[in-house]
Amino acid sequence: MATTHTQGAFERSLAALDVGLSRTDPPGFEATLSELVSEPAVGARLPFEGLGLPETVTLDPSPRELEEAVTGVTAASFAVAEYGSLVLPATEDGSEQVSVFCDHHVAVLAESDIVRDIPTAFSRLSEEVGEARASAIVATGPSATADMGELVRGAHGPKTVDVLLVEGL
Amino acid sequence: MSADRAETAARLRELLETEGDSVQANTAVFNRGRYDSVAELDDYEELKDRAREIKEDAIERLPELIDELTESVEENGGHVYLASDAADANRYIEEVFAERGAETLVKSKSMTSEEIEVNEHLERAGIEVTETDLAEFVLQIAEEDPSHIVAPAIHKSRDEIARLIEEVFEPDDPPETAEELTMFAREYLLEKVTGADVGMTGANFLVAESGTMMLVTSEGNARKSAVAPDTHVALAGVEKIVPRFEDLAPFVELIGRSGTGQDLTSYVSLLTPPVESPPIDFESPDVPGFGGSDAEREFHLVLLDNGRMAMREDTHLCETLYCIRCAACSNTCANFQHVGGHAFGGETYSGGIATGWEAGVHGLDSAAEFNDLCTGCSRCVPACPVKIDIPWINEVVRDRINHGRGEGFDFLVDGLVPDAEEGGPDLQKRLFGNYGTLARLGSASAPVSNWIGSLPPARIAMERLFGIDRRRPLPTFRRETLVDWFEGRGGPRVDAVDADREAVLYADAYTNYVAVDRGKAAVRTLEALGVHVRVPEVPESGRAPLSQGMLATADEAASAVYGALAEHVDSGGDIVVIEPSDLAMFRADYEHFLPERSFERLDENSYEVLEYVFGLLENGANEEALRTGDDRVAYHSHCQQRSLNLEGYTEAVLSRLGYDVLTSEVECCGMAGSFGYKSQYYDLALDIGYDLVEQFEQPGERDRIVLTSGTSCTDQLDDLMTREPIHPVELIAPE
Numbered sequence: 001m002a003t004t005h006t007q008g009a010f011e012r013s014l015a016a017l018d019v020g021l022s023r024t025d026p027p028g029f030e031a032t033l034s035e036l037v038s039e040p041a042v043g044a045r046l047p048f049e050g051l052g053l054p055e056t057v058t059l060d061p062s063p064r065e066l067e068e069a070v071t072g073v074t075a076a077s078f079a080v081a082e083y084g085s086l087v088l089p090a091t092e093d094g095s096e097q098v099s100v101f102c103d104h105h106v107a108v109l110a111e112s113d114i115v116r117d118i119p120t121a122f123s124r125l126s127e128e129v130g131e132a133r134a135s136a137i138v139a140t141g142p143s144a145t146a147d148m149g150e151l152v153r154g155a156h157g158p159k160t161v162d163v164l165l166v167e168g169l
Numbered sequence: 170m171s172a173d174r175a176e177t178a179a180r181l182r183e184l185l186e187t188e189g190d191s192v193q194a195n196t197a198v199f200n201r202g203r204y205d206s207v208a209e210l211d212d213y214e215e216l217k218d219r220a221r222e223i224k225e226d227a228i229e230r231l232p233e234l235i236d237e238l239t240e241s242v243e244e245n246g247g248h249v250y251l252a253s254d255a256a257d258a259n260r261y262i263e264e265v266f267a268e269r270g271a272e273t274l275v276k277s278k279s280m281t282s283e284e285i286e287v288n289e290h291l292e293r294a295g296i297e298v299t300e301t302d303l304a305e306f307v308l309q310i311a312e313e314d315p316s317h318i319v320a321p322a323i324h325k326s327r328d329e330i331a332r333l334i335e336e337v338f339e340p341d342d343p344p345e346t347a348e349e350l351t352m353f354a355r356e357y358l359l360e361k362v363t364g365a366d367v368g369m370t371g372a373n374f375l376v377a378e379s380g381t382m383m384l385v386t387s388e389g390n391a392r393k394s395a396v397a398p399d400t401h402v403a404l405a406g407v408e409k410i411v412p413r414f415e416d417l418a419p420f421v422e423l424i425g426r427s428g429t430g431q432d433l434t435s436y437v438s439l440l441t442p443p444v445e446s447p448p449i450d451f452e453s454p455d456v457p458g459f460g461g462s463d464a465e466r467e468f469h470l471v472l473l474d475n476g477r478m479a480m481r482e483d484t485h486l487c488e489t490l491y492c493i494r495c496a497a498c499s500n501t502c503a504n505f506q507h508v509g510g511h512a513f514g515g516e517t518y519s520g521g522i523a524t525g526w527e528a529g530v531h532g533l534d535s536a537a538e539f540n541d542l543c544t545g546c547s548r549c550v551p552a553c554p555v556k557i558d559i560p561w562i563n564e565v566v567r568d569r570i571n572h573g574r575g576e577g578f579d580f581l582v583d584g585l586v587p588d589a590e591e592g593g594p595d596l597q598k599r600l601f602g603n604y605g606t607l608a609r610l611g612s613a614s615a616p617v618s619n620w621i622g623s624l625p626p627a628r629i630a631m632e633r634l635f636g637i638d639r640r641r642p643l644p645t646f647r648r649e650t651l652v653d654w655f656e657g658r659g660g661p662r663v664d665a666v667d668a669d670r671e672a673v674l675y676a677d678a679y680t681n682y683v684a685v686d687r688g689k690a691a692v693r694t695l696e697a698l699g700v701h702v703r704v705p706e707v708p709e710s711g712r713a714p715l716s717q718g719m720l721a722t723a724d725e726a727a728s729a730v731y732g733a734l735a736e737h738v739d740s741g742g743d744i745v746v747i748e749p750s751d752l753a754m755f756r757a758d759y760e761h762f763l764p765e766r767s768f769e770r771l772d773e774n775s776y777e778v779l780e781y782v783f784g785l786l787e788n789g790a791n792e793e794a795l796r797t798g799d800d801r802v803a804y805h806s807h808c809q810q811r812s813l814n815l816e817g818y819t820e821a822v823l824s825r826l827g828y829d830v831l832t833s834e835v836e837c838c839g840m841a842g843s844f845g846y847k848s849q850y851y852d853l854a855l856d857i858g859y860d861l862v863e864q865f866e867q868p869g870e871r872d873r874i875v876l877t878s879g880t881s882c883t884d885q886l887d888d889l890m891t892r893e894p895i896h897p898v899e900l901i902a903p904e
C-alpha cells in the first residue's frame with residue numbers, strides 16, 4: 001500500500017505534468033471511467049479482479065477502430081510517485097498500441113501500485129520485465145516535441161493523459 | 170591569412186548568421202532545464218559515479234557481454250548480427266528486407282543509422298524510407314544532415330520549417346504554428362507508419378542478461394515504429410550494452426536531464442523483442458484483433474562495430490565508448506551554441522565528444538574538420554553524465570592530427586622554440602604552443618617588442634604567417650617581470666618564522682610578463698593575511714602546448730613544473746595559482762602526465778588565489794587587512810575555474826568584504842586562450858564575447874567594476890568593453 005507521502009508526491013508530479021487524476025473505488029469504477037472516456041474508445045483488458053471495461057470501450061479493435069478512437073483505456077502495472085510516471089506493459093491484447101495510438105489515454109492504476117522512486121521502480125521492473133523477458137513503457141506525461149519551434153503535445157502519441165486511481169485495490 | 174583559414178572563417182561567419190541564433194536559443198532552453206533539473210537531484214554526483222562505473226565495467230567486459238546478449242536475444246526468438254562496418258550492417262539490413270519482401274520502412278531517430286547512412290543504402294535498393302522523428306522528418310525533406318545528436322534540426326527555426334513544408338507538400342491550408350506543423354507531420358507520418366513493412370529503431374541501452382533494449386524518446390514514434398509493423402530492426406553500436414537490467418536505472422534519471430533538461434523524457438521503452446503486442450495488419454482495416462494478423466513477429470538486432478572494438482583498445486579513445494549520446498557537451502559548449510553541429514561536427518557526430526567518435530568510426534580526417542573548435546575550456550566536463558574528460562580526448566586527437574598532417578614549415582620555428590614536438594603541428598599551433606617562450610622574449614626586449622607588435626606591417630605579416638588576426642590587440646609585455654619585482658623589493662616581507670603558512674605564488678607567463686599588477690596584488694594580499702610568500706622562477710605549466718595538441722611538450726612541462734615545486738610541497742608549503750587554466754593543469758590534466766603520487770601531491774596542495782584567501786579568512790585571518798568596500802562589481806569567472814567548482818570562493822570573499830556581486834551566466838567568454846587570436850576564429854570569439862558583454866552592459870549594471878579571473882577573459886573583455894577589467898585580487902589587495 002502506498003503511503004500518504006508517496007500518494008502526495010504522485011499527485012504533485014501528475015499536476016506538474018498536466019496529467020489528470022481521478023479517484024474511484026471498485027463499485028464506482030465503471031461510472032467514473034465513463035466520465036473520462038470520449039468515444040469512440042478502444043481498450044485492453046484490465047488485469048484487476050472484478051474490474052471490467054464498459055461496453056462503449058471496444059476490446060480487440062480493428063485497425064480502423066484503433067485509428068479512429070479518441071480514447072484508449074489500459075491498465076498501468078504501477079506508477080512512480082516522484083516523476084508521475086506510469087509503467088505500461090506491452091500485452092498480447094495490444095495495450096501498447098491502445099495507449100500510444102489514441103489522442104487521449106486513460107490509465108487505470110491500483111492505489112497499492114505506486115512506488116516511491118526510480119530505484120524502487122527498477123527493482124520491480126527488473127523482475128516484471130527483465131526476468132520475465134517482457135516489455136513495458138515508462139510513460140511520463142503525454143507525448144511531446146519541441147522540434148517545431150515550441151513545445152507541442154501529441155507529436156505521435158496521446159495529447160492528454162488521465163490516471164484513474166482505484167482505491168482499495 | 171592563408172586560404173584555409175579564410176575559408177574556415179567565412180564558413181563560420183555564414184553559420185553564425187544562418188544557424189547560430191536557432192542553435193543558441195534552443196541550447197539555452199536545454200541548459201536552463203539541465204541546471205534546474207540536476208539541482209533537484211540529491212544524489213547527482215553519486216548517480217554520475219554509478220553510471221561511469223557501469224560503463225567502465227561494460228566496456229572492459231565487452232566481448233563477453235556481446236556473447237551474452239546474443240544468447241539472450243536468440244533465446245527470446247530474435248536474431249543478432251554483429252556487423253564489422255557500415256557496409257556489412259547495410260548489407261545485412263538489406264537482406265532482411267529482401268527475405269521479407271519488404272518495401273517500406275518507418276524509422277525512429279538513431280545517430281548510429283546516420284553513421285552507416287542506412288537510408289541512402291536502402292533507398293538505392295528501392296526501399297521507401299520515412300523518418301518518423303519530427304526533427305529527422307524535417308531534415309529528410311530538407312535533404313540536410315543532423316546538426317545535433319539529440320535535437321538534429323536544432324538549427325532550423327519554426328518559420329523555416331513552415332516554409333519547407335509548404336514547398337514540399339503544397340498543402341491547401343499551410344500549417345504555420347508549432348501546433349499546426351506538429352499535427353500536419355503527425356497525420357502524414359501516421360499514414361507511413363500504418364503502411365510500413367518494417368520498423369527500425371536505434372537503442373540507447375541493451376541489457377546483456379535479458380536481451381532488453383531501452384529507448385528514450387518523447388514523441389512516441391519509436392513506440393509506433395517498433396510495434397505497428399511485424400518486423401523490427403534495431404541498430405546499435407556494441408558500446409550500448411550493459412550487463413544487468415538494474416544497470417539501466419541511473420541512466421534513466423541522467424539521460425533526459427543531461428540532454429534536454431527534462432527530469433524524465435516522456436517515454437522510456439523497455440522492450441524485450443520480439444514484443445508480445447500483436448502486429449497490426451493495416452491491410453485488413455475492419456478485422457477485429459488489430460487486423461487479425463497471424464504473422465510472427467520478427468526481430469533483428471544489428472550490433473555495429475565500425476571501429477569501436479579498436480577504440481576500446483585505444484587508451485585515450487576508449488572513454489568515448491562511455492558516451493550515452495545525451496549531447497550535454499554540445500549544449501554546454503559556447504562555440505557549439507554559436508555555430509552548431511554543421512561547423513562543430515564531422516561526418517555524423519557533433520559537439521565535444523564528436524571528435525572521439527569521428528576519430529574512432531570515420532578516422533582522423535573527419536575529426537580534423539572541426540577538432541580545433543574545442544578550446545579545452547572544460548565546461549562540458551561537469552555536464553557529462555559519465556564524467557568523460559572530453560577536452561583531453563580532443564587534445565589527444567589534435568596531437569594525432571598534428572603529427573599526421575605536418576605542413577613542412579618546421580624549420581622556421583625549430584631553432585626558435587624549445588618545444589618537444591618533432592614535426593607535425595602547423596606554424597600557428599606551434600607559435601601559440603610556445604607562448605611562454607614568446608612572452609619571455611617579448612618581456613626581455615620590451616618596449617621594442619611592444620612597439621613592433623603595434624606596427625601595421627608587423628600585424629599583417631603575423632596574420633599571413635601565423636594567422637594572428639590583426640584586429641585583436643596583442644598583450645603588452647612588461648620589462649620588469651613579477652619575479653624581478655619580487656626580488657627587487659627584497660623577497661618576502663612576512664618572515665617564515667612569523668607565518669602560519671608558506672606559499673609559492675606560481676608566476677605563469679601572463680602574470681610574470683604581462684599582467685604583473687595582478688601578481689603584485691596577490692603578493693600584497695597574501696602577505697596582509699600573514700602568509701610567507703615566495704615568487705620563484707617556475708617553468709610554464711604546459712597549458713599553452715596542451716591546448717594546441719602538443720602533448721609531448723606539455724608532458725615535458727609537467728615534469729619540469731613538478732621538479733621545481735616538489736621540494737616546496739614536500740616541506741608542507743602551498744602553491745597559489747592566479748591563472749585558472751594553470752590550476753586546471755595541476756588539478757586535472759597532470760593526471761595524464763605525472764606519476765599518480767606526484768599528481769596527487771600537486772593537486773592537493775595547489776589553490777586558486779581567491780580560494781586560498783577564502784581558506785585563510787575561514788581560518789581566522791583578519792579580513793580588515795584587505796580592501797573592503799561596498800562597490801558594485803560584475804564578476805566573470807574563468808571557464809576552467811568554474812569546471813573545478815571554484816567560482817563560489819571568489820563570490821564568497823567579495824561578499825564577505827562588502828562588495829555587491831553580479832556573476833556572469835554565460836558558459837564561456839569565447840576566448841579560451843589562443844582561440845580569439847586566431848584569424849579563422851576571431852569573429853566567432855567576438856560573437857561569444859558579446860553575450861557576456863551584453864549581460865554586464867544591461868541598464869543598471871553599467872556602473873559595476875568588471876572583474877575577471879583568467880587571462881583570456883581579461884583580454885576578451887578588455888577588447889570588447891570600455892571598462893577595463895581587473896582581477897578580483899586587485900580589488901581586494903591592500904595598497
